[in-house]
Amino acid sequence: MDSKMLCLGVLTLGDASGYEIKKYLEEGPIAHFHEISFGSIYPALGKLSAEGLVDWREERQGGRPAKKVYTITPAGTRALEQALVMPPRPDTHRSDALTYLFFGTLMTATRRREVFEGYLEGYRARLEHWTGVDFRDESPARRFVHDLGVEIYRAMVDFMEARGHVLFEDAPDRNEDTNQGGKS
Amino acid sequence: MDSKMLCLGVLTLGDASGYEIKKYLEEGPIAHFHEISFGSIYPALGKLSAEGLVDWREERQGGRPAKKVYTITPAGTRALEQALVMPPRPDTHRSDALTYLFFGTLMTATRRREVFEGYLEGYRARLEHWTGVDFRDESPARRFVHDLGVEIYRAMVDFMEARGHVLFEDAPDRNEDTNQGGKS
DNA sequence: GCGTCCATGTAAATGGTTACATGATTAT
DNA sequence: ATAATCATGTAACCATTTACATGGACGC
Numbered sequence: 001m002d003s004k005m006l007c008l009g010v011l012t013l014g015d016a017s018g019y020e021i022k023k024y025l026e027e028g029p030i031a032h033f034h035e036i037s038f039g040s041i042y043p044a045l046g047k048l049s050a051e052g053l054v055d056w057r058e059e060r061q062g063g064r065p066a067k068k069v070y071t072i073t074p075a076g077t078r079a080l081e082q083a084l085v086m087p088p089r090p091d092t093h094r095s096d097a098l099t100y101l102f103f104g105t106l107m108t109a110t111r112r113r114e115v116f117e118g119y120l121e122g123y124r125a126r127l128e129h130w131t132g133v134d135f136r137d138e139s140p141a142r143r144f145v146h147d148l149g150v151e152i153y154r155a156m157v158d159f160m161e162a163r164g165h166v167l168f169e170d171a172p173d174r175n176e177d178t179n180q181g182g183k184s
Numbered sequence: 185m186d187s188k189m190l191c192l193g194v195l196t197l198g199d200a201s202g203y204e205i206k207k208y209l210e211e212g213p214i215a216h217f218h219e220i221s222f223g224s225i226y227p228a229l230g231k232l233s234a235e236g237l238v239d240w241r242e243e244r245q246g247g248r249p250a251k252k253v254y255t256i257t258p259a260g261t262r263a264l265e266q267a268l269v270m271p272p273r274p275d276t277h278r279s280d281a282l283t284y285l286f287f288g289t290l291m292t293a294t295r296r297r298e299v300f301e302g303y304l305e306g307y308r309a310r311l312e313h314w315t316g317v318d319f320r321d322e323s324p325a326r327r328f329v330h331d332l333g334v335e336i337y338r339a340m341v342d343f344m345e346a347r348g349h350v351l352f353e354d355a356p357d358r359n360e361d362t363n364q365g366g367k368s
Numbered sequence: 369g370c371g372t373c374c375a376t377g378t379a380a381a382t383g384g385t386t387a388c389a390t391g392a393t394t395a396t
Numbered sequence: 397a398t399a400a401t402c403a404t405g406t407a408a409c410c411a412t413t414t415a416c417a418t419g420g421a422c423g424c
Contacts, residue, residue: 009283186411
């Protein structure tokens with residue numbers, strides 16, 4: 001699914017502006033499996049409009065800038081349905097931080113710890129944040145997707161808490177870890 | 185970490201050809217968090233060589249085509265160490281299949297089931313495959329990364345087996361699901 | 369005979385991010 | 397004052413994938 005189909009998908013849930021589409025993709029229950037920037041949303045909407053897959057109207061608001069609210073057209077719905085018949089592409093999980101740790105011997109023990117703690121902390125924060133969001137109004141399918149994302153975070157946090165110590169059980173840096181200052 | 189630094193990382197584990205680097209990235213313990221094609225490996229090695237970060241020699245073999253075996257240089261090691269001091273980029277998890285299911289109401293119940301079963305089966309296969317691979321010779325850090333990948337697969341399979349049914353608890357297709365033929 | 373594995377490389381196309389450009393309102 | 401939120405859009409840049417190009421050995 002490219003940006004165009006993704007935007008179309010969000011529009012099946014209700015009319016929205018480009019700005020709102022991005023917000024939904026970042027804050028909604030599918031946030032765990034996507035990341036998208038304005039630089040791809042706005043051109044995507046422009047193309048969809050040119051192809052007749054969406055319509056739009058301008059909505060002026062007191063104070064805030066006017067927004068272009070997009071609506072999916074019947075042709076748009078058909079195009080999306082068609083796209084969903086194609087086999088989905090395989091998932092990709094990319095992790096820079098795990099690659100760093102994978103080649104951990106090239107870092108000092110201090111740096112390694114820093115990378116690990118930052119990574120774990122990031123997932124802890126995500127876990128805490130998302131378990132606090134209320135998606136009870138969402139459809140079962142959308143809750144399913146969201147909850148699967150949360151389960152992945154939980155699995156990662158659990159695993160790192162249980163097994164992270166192995167990353168530090170070899171020779172420590174000379175002196176570097178006696179200096180416990182620096183961060184927080 | 186771009187392809188260049190990734191190749192450099194693999195070369196810290198031992199000399200290798202472009203072909204072997206790809207194999208390691210696909211079959212080694214870091215496979216879960218990367219995907220790379222020849223189209224990015226060969227140009228990357230060319231650039232690394234031009235920058236003096238790797239050396240190479242030609243190795244002829246009986247029968248098989250000759251291969252270019254690359255070695256990391258001291259400058260290469262330094263460049264990689266430098267790269268590991270930069271903050272790692274945030275992870276990305278992208279899933280087409282989950283996006284399909286997220287917008288599941290646009291598919292027939294049959295298609296939805298097909299997508300779900302295919303997705304689950306794919307992760308089951310991955311889980312089974314990777315739990316059968318022996319990485320006891322790898323370093324603790326590399327086993328850590330591999331095992332974390334496996335844990336994610338396990339969490340996904342468990343969650344889908346436990347909760348997947350919710351994707352099918354609404355109105356079934358008219359007729360379509362009484363025809364149980366088709367696949368397998 | 370056919371498919372797979374080994375082995376390297378280029379070129380075109382794709383798709384996306386980052387930075388730039390603009391600008392009002394509201395909250396600190 | 398300053399930052400954040402709302403709001404749209406373009407252009408340059410970047411990285412990667414896909415397809416093309418070539419070819420021998422080995423197993424079925």
